[in-house]
Amino acid sequence: MVYSMRKLNITLYVFMGVIISYVFLIYIAVINPEGSQYTHNESVFEKQGDKKIVIAFRNDDLSANSNLAHEESVLNIFWKYGIKQTFAFIPNQGQNRNNEVNFSTGSHPVFNALENWSKEGKIEFALHGYTHQRSEGSSGEFDGLLYDNQLEKIENGKRILDKNLNTDVNIFAPPWNQADKNTIKACVDSGIHIFSGYLGEEPAEGMTSVNTNAVLFPKTNSGGEDEGLPSMEHVFEYAKNGCGVTFLIVFYHSNSDFSELDDYLYLDNLLQGFANCSTTIEISSIGEIAERYRDYLPAYNQAGLNIKEALEAKHVAKPYVFLYRKINEITGRELLIDKLNSDAFQAYWSGNYKHASKLAIEIIDRCDNYVVYGRVMPIIGSGLVFLIFLGFSKSRKIDSPYMSYRNFLLIFVVPFIIVGAYLNLFLFVSTIRIKEYNIISGLYIGGILVGIALSKIIAINKGKR
Ligand SMILES: [Zn+2]
Structure with missing residues (x-):
């Protein structure tokens, strides 16, 4: 009875540890995407x-x-x-x-x-x-x-x-x-x-x-x-x-x-x-x-600056927006970001600087969301990879899939090549894409490491049985 309680506790701790680790990774993915910085001063629009x-x-x-x-x-x-x-x-x-x-x-x-x-x-x-x-x-x-x-x-x-x-x-x-x-x-x-x-x-x-x-x-x-x-x-x-x-x-x-x-x-x-x-x-x-x-130029400049920042945010989010657009095409939903973009420019050209600025900030917020969705994907991906290997635990071979050279290549190299090729498709070897690639890779490696740690603990736990 005491023994099984201990086993239960260890399993509980391990799973809590895994959940906390994954939440932490998601937190890293969600905080502060590059595009989210914008300048705004509502008072310039008064005149x-x-x-x-x-x-x-x-x-x-x-x-x-x-x-x-x-x-x-x-x-x-x-x-x-x-x-x-x-x-x-x-x-x-x-x-x-x-x-x-x-x-x-x-x-x-x-x-x-x-x-x-x-x-x-x-x-x-x-x-x-x-x-x-x-x-x-x-x-x-x-x-x-x-x-x-x-x-x-x-x-x-x-x-x-x-x-x-x-x-x-x-x-x-x-x-x-x-x-x-x-x-x-x-x-x-x-x-x-x-x-x-x-x-x-x-x-x-x-x-x-x-x-x-x-x-x-x-x-x-x-x-x-x-x-x-x-x-x-x-x-x-x-x-x-x-x-x-x-x-x-x-x-x-x-x-x-x-x-x-x-x-x-x-x-x-x-x-x-x-x-x-x-x-x-x-x-x-x-x-x-x-x-x-x-007195009138600050409003014009503010709107122009926010549009510039929106273009930058769109640039950062481009691969994700592209992917999201494809998913939406399948489900038949319309992606708002393109319409917002042309509306923002039209408002800017029409001298409606307050509205242009508001639309630009909406674009930035949406782009941030796309980046976050995109960054959460490798964490979910690594989680899935881990769950697949967890299936091997029944055969007590939990370590082997990670240790085998071929599987190691499969898990670590292939996703990086695919993600790297995809991100850079939109702008070859740009600093923005390299940075995004590093973040994505970090999140994926983090997820896999959490998975390996978990499987090790489970294996040790099983060995003690
Ligand atoms: Zn010149």
């Missing part, structure tokens, strides 16, 4: 203003090597409608630090012309990186680099630009619109107080964000559909039916976007259309918008 579309044009990639005649031909179309553009200038294109461009003021025709255009009020300047070359460990030239490194580049860039163009540049537009917190801090510390990227950036003291949300010439695929960034015309259709102050900040590249006469005609027609439009439109420069709409 909305009367209905108005505020437009700006940012022309990227000007440099000392720009073709002056070509630049002037594009500029003339904008100036025909009295539009002041923002010229994002690369201070040190293609040069390294020791081989800095160093034209004395007034000696270079591009600098002369740009300085004159600036004096005439046709353009304003933005600093467009330093060399406009991708840095190692960065998705652009700046993000991911150390603060000191970024500060040095921005200070040097500003110095070159200020000296050669006789200005005091106050706008930073990072190459490829890629920046991080350190970039913003380095800008503020270099005396630059306006930032222009794409969508949104984390709010920072002393910095006003006037981010872009469209391109003048979208890249189209063979079917003529927009690829990636939305076109100005597309965004304008939503902005027209929008509410409050709605921003439409466009970037383009005069040096590559105007290869044919049609491109000039397209721009001319587009600007003419704005001039004749019945909706209230204000076309201004990024610097002037930053001054005039200081």
Whole structure:
């Protein structure tokens, strides 16, 4: 009687231990998925203003090597409608630090012309990186680099630009619109107080964000559909039916976007259309918008930032979303996330920044759920694997399935190959996927280890019988 009570206790402890271990693994899977971080400040949405579309044009990639005649031909179309553009200038294109461009003021025709255009009020300047070359460990030239490194580049860039163009540049537009917190801090510390990227950036003291949300010439695929960034015309259709102050900040590249006469005609027609439009439109420069709409820009930036964070969350959850979508197709249910995504963008383009932000956060929450479902799967998987082997315990061979070399390979290697191949299918050898792979692998190994420990204990327990 005493003996069987002891046996019962051991079995009870073992099973409690297993349950606690599995719950712990699930807890690890559930806490803090990558996407769940978002920024939110409801108070920025309080100010909305009367209905108005505020437009700006940012022309990227000007440099000392720009073709002056070509630049002037594009500029003339904008100036025909009295539009002041923002010229994002690369201070040190293609040069390294020791081989800095160093034209004395007034000696270079591009600098002369740009300085004159600036004096005439046709353009304003933005600093467009330093060399406009991708840095190692960065998705652009700046993000991911150390603060000191970024500060040095921005200070040097500003110095070159200020000296050669006789200005005091106050706008930073990072190459490829890629920046991080350190970039913003380095800008503020270099005396630059306006930032222009794409969508949104984390709010920072002393910095006003006037981010872009469209391109003048979208890249189209063979079917003529927009690829990636939305076109100005597309965004304008939503902005027209929008509410409050709605921003439409466009970037383009005069040096590559105007290869044919049609491109000039397209721009001319587009600007003419704005001039004749019945909706209230204000076309201004990024610097002037930053001054005039200081109170309205935080809502625009917040919505853009939340959409950016939602895109990131979708990116993290992509393999799981894909799997979940397939499962839903079988059960005939519709996956909401795609609809939420297009609704969020449409609200953003329409100037309904509060709603856009709300939808974006809903996307992030859903993506978090998909990640959690996905991560729980290997734990359940390892549990199932263990239960299968538990069946062997009747034949007292509980250890052997784990010890046999072939089974070892089967249990440990095959799932890793399958999961690794699946996760990386969506983005080959990306840090996000590798991180996710490590987490999944850790959970699976954890589950198997718990199973092995349990089978060992049971075997010992049986041996004592
Ligand atoms: Zn650029």
